[in-house]
Amino acid sequence: MSSVILKQVSKHYRLDAVEVPALSEITLTIASGRFTVLSGPSGSGKTTLLNLIGCIDQPDSGTLTVAGENVLALQDDALADFRARHIGFIFQNFNLIPVLNAYENIEYPLLLTGVDTRERQRRVQDLLDAVGLADRAKNLPGQLSGGQRQRVAIARALATNPALVMADEPTANLDSHTGAAILELMRNLQCERRMSFVFSSHDPNVLAMADDAVFIRDGRITGIEQRTPELAA
Numbered sequence: 103m104s105s106v107i108l109k110q111v112s113k114h115y116r117l118d119a120v121e122v123p124a125l126s127e128i129t130l131t132i133a134s135g136r137f138t139v140l141s142g143p144s145g146s147g148k149t150t151l152l153n154l155i156g157c158i159d160q161p162d163s164g165t166l167t168v169a170g171e172n173v174l175a176l177q178d179d180a181l182a183d184f185r186a187r188h189i190g191f192i193f194q195n196f197n198l199i200p201v202l203n204a205y206e207n208i209e210y211p212l213l214l215t216g217v218d219t220r221e222r223q224r225r226v227q228d229l230l231d232a233v234g235l236a237d238r239a240k241n242l243p244g245q246l247s248g249g250q251r252q253r254v255a256i257a258r259a260l261a262t263n264p265a266l267v268m269a270d271e272p273t274a275n276l277d278s279h280t281g282a283a284i285l286e287l288m289r290n291l292q293c294e295r296r297m298s299f300v301f302s303s304h305d306p307n308v309l310a311m312a313d314d315a316v317f318i319r320d321g322r323i324t325g326i327e328q329r330t331p332e333l334a335a
């Protein structure tokens with residue numbers, strides 16, 4: 103099964119009067135339940151591609167299907183609702199809400215999507231356990247280490263059981279030891295929960311964990327490697 107299908111997708115930015123091409127005719131299928139890493143040098147278009155797949159930005163041309171939905175046909179409200187229900191984001195600077203504690207940060211997307219109280223409690227507790235932070239539930243982000251903040255951010259991204267979890271350089275702001283532990287945690291959660299993870303990264307340790315590696319240069323795909331066999335559905 104495919105979780106994302108892009109066909110002939112192009113995107114440019116406009117900077118004053120100058121058009122900056124960012125992606126050119128990208129055709130790519132991302133399989134479900136796999137750990138896919140977008141790899142390429144700085145400026146190659148990784149973030150732009152993640153933003154399109156994550157429905158944060160729209161291409162100039164081409165088609166995009168995410169979790170079976172033709173997302174380019176959705177109006178703003180429907181797109182925001184689709185994103186909230188089906189896509190989890192992990193940011194390199196964590197993006198936690200500073201006035202909410204760890205428990206409340208993880209609960210937040212469940213409030214937005216109308217999950218009832220009992221189910222919210224069950225999911226937040228399960229995720230706090232899964233990321234090893236059950237004893238830090240009441241800590242504000244400012245009272246947590248960088249690695250612990252990233253664990254909260256991971257739990258928050260998984261809270262709605264999204265079809266797709268996206269991360270832009272998730273280990274970039276962590277020291278190598280913490281980054282390795284976070285990476286292992288993400289890999290274990292992805293396998294256990296059979297979610298699709300799509301990451302961009304310069305980090306060779308992230309690339310080494312990929313089921314599928316997509317290499318990008320100058321806004322074009324230069325290679326796709328399937329590193330592990332796809333399991334039968």
Ligand SMILES: Nc1ncnc2c1ncn2[C@@H]1O[C@H](COP(=O)(O)OP(=O)(O)OP(=O)(O)O)[C@@H](O)[C@H]1O
Binds near residue numbers: 115124
């Ligand atoms: N908002 C913007 N306005 C103008 N040009 C942009 C904008 N965002 C990105 N670009 C340009 O688009 C191209 C692709 O950028 P993108 O951020 O997708 O690359 P990247 O591979 O994620 O880079 P990095 O690894 O450094 O984060 C680059 O040439 C970049 O300069």
